[in-house]
Amino acid sequence: MTAAATQAKASGKPVPVTALTDEVTQVTAQPDGQFTADTNVTPVRALHSGTWVPIDTHLHRNPDGSLSPNATAYGTVRFSGGGTAALATTTSGGVSYTLSWPGRLAAPRVSGSSATYPDVLPGVDLQVQATDTGGFSTVLIVKTAAAARNPQLKTLNLPTRIAGGQITRSRAKDGITLSSGPRGPILQSASPLMWDSNTTLAAVNPKAARAHLQLSPDPSTAGHAGIAARLAPVTTKATATALTLIPDPALLTGLHTVYPLYIDPTIDWTPTT
Structure with a gap:
């Protein structure tokens, strides 16, 4: 951390602290002597041949x-x-x-x-x-x-x-x-789940004038179940x-x-x- 802080102060630019970096978190030394941590819910980086x-x-x-x-x-x-x-x-x-x-x-x-x-x-x-x-x-x-x-x-x-x-x-x-x-x-x-490609939502009130609503903007795909998809x-x-x-x-x-x-x-x- 000391080396990163020294480099940040000398360069006037933020410097990542490599020793405190992992797949979801990166600590950065700021030019003003402060440290900031950027943490993510899911991985955003990988260690590849010794480099993030x-x-x-x-x-x-x-x-x-x-x-x-x-x-x-x-x-x-x-x-x-x-x-x-x-x-x-x-x-x-x-x-x-x-x-x-x-x-x-x-x-x-x-x-x-x-x-x-x-x-x-x-x-x-x-x-x-x-x-x-x-x-x-x-x-x-x-x-x-x-x-x-x-x-x-x-x-x-x-x-x-x-x-x-x-x-x-x-x-x-x-x-x-x-x-x-x-x-x-x-x-x-x-x-595990399974889902179909249905895009028609039935109305909550079956006696409503439009008993069904066609939802074309959100179709199912292999990676995503559409909003009207049937799931099991x-x-x-x-x-x-x-x-x-x-x-x-x-x-x-x-x-x-x-x-x-x-x-x-x-x-x-x-x-x-």
């Missing part, structure tokens, strides 16, 4: 054909470039979690921080997206009612591999938690070797479900790493 850089989840291609974000906090993640390689592997401090798709993946379409694998099932795409923490979201995009009736969507068993940790929470609708010894919970998945929890079961997802059948093939339908578990590193 802004979070950048845009994907780049690795020499082996896999995909990785440019800079993420806490952990790193690698996505399949297609074929039989694991769908996603996220790693932090000697702990890793690998999720696979039970079948061959087509070459993905890459856009920003996401990669979309077409037709993992008939009429169903699979999208992965890097998160700021170095985790990832996995979204099944069920494009039509016919695709939703595929028996394979009733229960999805995705192979997993864990190194350096163990599953410590796997209750049906509470997501999962991965822990590692004295470090405690380090990787977690919130309660996804039952989750986790072991060391498999992640099982059981979509809500009433929404999966419901008469009023509007497709595409999105099924999303997200797995993120916690700041304790």
